[in-house]
Amino acid sequence: MPDCHFEAILPSWLKEFFAEHSEALLSDSERMKFAIELARQNVINGTGGPFGAAVFERSSGNLVAVGVNLVVQSNCSHAHAEMLALAIAEHRLSSYTLNQPGFPGYELVSSSEPCAMCFGAIIWSGVTRLVCGASTIDAKHAGFDEGAKPEKWIAELENRGIEVATGICRNKACAVLQLYLDNGGVVYNGRAR
């Protein structure tokens, strides 16, 4: 009988990380630095690709969930930082959408602009805002294929009621992409290399 189970577990270094990052983060810049630090720790600890993401309550800045890229380490091509952060947020709130009536409103903060898959996942998640660091071009420049997003992907999100802010702490985000390459990290794109 084939397997009937799928599981992803975030790295154990997060325990210490959370202990040092427990305060509410109020600005885009603070939240983005947090997401970028997740990406950086993921590289430094050798636990995955140079991408980090977090779901915050928009108004309070309280952290709901985080994700880091675990594609290679967990043998799962869709274990992108955004996917894990969104799935864990929904699990924590016991809802398949973060846009339930009575919910305070949530945003996804990601160290890079989304790939084609995460673009779609953001729509289904019910977040009402997306905040991005490195651009699609930055990720491509580092060797990461982002897939084929609709040409006007930001407008597509905005048309569905999802605000988009791009280029937040972009240089810091790009520095983590470079760190990953400098460390000889695997650049995976649907084919083994």
Place this chain on the structure above:
Amino acid sequence: MPDCHFEAILPSWLKEFFAEHSEALLSDSERMKFAIELARQNVINGTGGPFGAAVFERSSGNLVAVGVNLVVQSNCSHAHAEMLALAIAEHRLSSYTLNQPGFPGYELVSSSEPCAMCFGAIIWSGVTRLVCGASTIDAKHAGFDEGAKPEKWIAELENRGIEVATGICRNKACAVLQLYLDNGGVVYNGRAR
């Protein structure tokens, strides 16, 4: 400390289902009927949305993994049938891509054409063929938003070396979408209803 864990478990009725469907399936039609039956069983058993998918070895027709839609039941907006089938296949083969050198070549057979998220996930998965039943228009007609795929999504997949066959057993696939609606199933689209 936020959760660090994400898990999806396929429904228990699959055990009996597999016992009755153990032979290799050689044609598109046979494989599609299998995927559609997964979708139908998911509706009948009340375990999720009207979508089923399976990963097969292309040449032998051996089954590698299956998925059914578990969005509402597992509180996970990205627990689409395709996502689970691909993740479980990669897990089973201990590879983040199904396109490793030496692998025999795999295809995803899905009871409906992919949404925007699954479109991206298919690219990353390393399958070299996609076989679809109901069309994007059929899914929309049933009330399911498919998100914003690139206008020429089939060409985008083909340009990346992924063959695409559409409309296989389309009427049977559409009948399961209708069955779900007739049974009062939840149509979810990123917002609670």
